[in-house]
Amino acid sequence: MALESILPTWQRLSTKIVGVLLGFLCLALLAIGTTLMLSWQLEGSSxxxxxxxxxxxxxYHLTVLLGRNVDEPGNMATRVAVTGKLQDINDAFKRLQRGDPQRPLFLPPTSRIRNAFRQVSARWHQTIQALAVDVIGDDPHTRxxxxxxxxxxxxxxxxxVDVLVKDIERDSEMRTFWLRASQLALIALALxxxxxxxxxxxxxxxxxVERLRGGIEKMTEKDFGTRLPVESTDEFGQLTRGFxxxxxxxxxxxNSLEERVKAKTAELADQNRELALLYDSAAFLQQLQPVEAxxxxxxxxxxxxxxxxxxxVRVLDERNGNAHMIVHHGISDAHVKAESCMKPGECLCGDAVAQRISVVHDLRKGGMLPNRRCRExxxxxxxxxxxxxxxxHVGFFTLHFREGRxxxxxxxxxxxxxxxxxxxxIENIRLGSREREMAISEERNLVAQGLHDSIxxxxxxxxxxxxxxxxxxxGGRLDEVDxxxxxxxxxxxxSYEDVRELLLNFRSRLAEHDLAGALQTAFDKFRKQTHIDVDFAWEGSGAPLSREQQLQVLFIVQEALSNIRKHSSAKHVEIRLEDGQDFQLGIRDDGIGFNADTLLQKGEGHVGINIMRERAQRIRAWLEVDSEPGKGTLVSLRLPHEERRAA
Incomplete structure (x- = not known):
């Protein structure tokens, strides 16, 4: 059975614990608040x-000053001092009457102390202060x-004033007693x-928890008959019921472990057979072989x-809408001949092809005439x-059983x-065939362009x-004949040299990921054929390019060298290759150069440059030709790092 539904709030263990803690917290806060209040009142009373x-x-100071004024009448300094002292006494009365919570300063709030303060204040303002003013007056008799x-x-x-002070002191003693009592109460509360x-x-x-631990220990000893008493309705009660x-x-x-192990073993065996089928099929289908095999x-x-x-196994002919039988097992030659090329609708399998659904036919049931050959x-x-x-949709395959399945x-x-x-x-085979056709077609186009540009x-x-x-x-002009x-x-x-160069270029092959060696071989051949000095420098050690990219770079270099041989009249060629994050190649000659505007006017007519650009576009590289008459030519090839493909 499942655990019981959510408990009411008052029955939860968390509610009980929080309630107890909150109760003690309230008592502690009350005791602390009382202590703080008494301490604050004691500070104000002090x-x-x-x-x-x-x-x-x-x-006393006022009495001394007034006596001095009597002895020395007319002394302005004494009068000023008396006036200041009167102001000090008035300010003290105002502070005692208003109080100051921030200082703190206030009289204890008892009627005895309040009445005594009012009596002292009235005596001062109504009698003492008036007499002091008369003493510093100008009339000698009145003074x-x-x-x-x-x-x-x-x-x-x-x-x-002494009586008032003693009353305040007695009140402070009483509050000190209650402060100590509250502190003792706080200690008792804490304990x-x-x-x-x-x-x-x-x-x-x-x-x-100890009960649950004991039960778990018994369970670990394979005492599965252990049961715990449910003594509460809180979370531990639920845990006990769950235990x-x-x-x-x-x-x-x-008790049913053996049967379950057998079932799991059989299930694992089926899964292993399934995985073996998938692995074997995947490995087999990845091999290069004809569709029939x-x-x-x-x-x-x-x-x-x-x-x-x-x-x-049948493959669909999308053009004619037919399903051609490629291979067959376990069916008669007559059946194969009759259904070697099947159209949708000729049988129930044909209907499934048209609807693109998988079907399983039980031929033991009547009323399925389209499957007559299979039943026979x-x-x-x-x-x-x-x-x-x-x-x-590429095709479909069928499985035939002589027993019901x-x-x-x-x-x-x-x-x-x-x-x-x-x-x-099957689609990969088709795509590979189309890719090879496209590669052959593109290479033939480049061969044709090369022949056009040279021969x-x-x-x-x-x-x-x-x-x-x-x-x-x-015309008999023999001097022109020579x-x-x-x-x-x-x-x-x-033309002979062009043909020879084209044959050498088209026969160029790369060793396994050895672009540097292939380039060096091309430069050595160029140096021997033309006697032009070649300076080749390679910097960096970036990730190797893919084989397609390496071949296209080699062909671009060969085409650039061919253009130098035919048109530049150069004596020195400098080649710099920087293989960092980006792959950058520069081929510079000191030949006669040409006008870049003339090259733009020729457009598609300059086949050699166009061949190099097409090869650069194949690998998503950037090609630029920079030249001026009399200043040589620079061919720059740059392959960004984001376009580099792993070798």
């Missing part, structure tokens, strides 16, 4: 004691009377909370795997599966997979010279 006590000091009265009043004022939390953690967590459920399952599984091997492997009594040959089941290559969904998926593998292999132009020149020779002979014959001899020699 400041109030200091401020109230300062009233006595200010009163003397006020001074004697001030002396008698100030003593009682100081006694009242009791720790003990309570330890007990609750043991009760709620440790004890259930008991797991124990039930394990006990049932252990490929289909023959494919059908043999499929028949062996599914123990089929017969089968066929004793087949009970005929299955048909398609051959696809990249969603393109059904295919599971997994087996149908396997047959569709191997059908796609065969379709991909065809030489033959045209010799044809013109022959016409001029004929005209000179008819010049024409020399020109013909030079043209024949040049």
């Amino acid at each position: 400041a109030a004691i200091n401020e109230t006590g300062s009233l006595r000091m200010h009163s 003397i009377v006020a001074w004697h009265r001030f002396q008698s009043e100030v003593d009682s004022f100081v006694r009242e 009791s909370g720790t003990v309570a939390i330890i007990y609750l953690m043991f009760l709620l967590i440790i004890e259930p 008991n459920h797991m124990a039930d399952r394990l006990e049932a599984l252990y 490929m289909c023959e091997g494919f059908l043999q492997r499929i028949r062996t795997y599914f123990d089929a009594d017969g089968g066929t 040959e004793g087949f009970a089941t005929v299955s048909m599966f398609h051959i696809f290559a990249h969603e393109q 059904t295919f599971s969904e997994h087996e149908q998926g396997l047959l569709e997979t191997v059908g796609q593998m065969l379709g991909t292999a 065809a132009q030489g033959l045209t020149f010799m044809n013109l010279q022959l016409q001029m020779l004929d005209e000179s002979l008819r 010049e024409i014959v020399c020109a013909l001899r030079s043209g024949v020699q040049e």
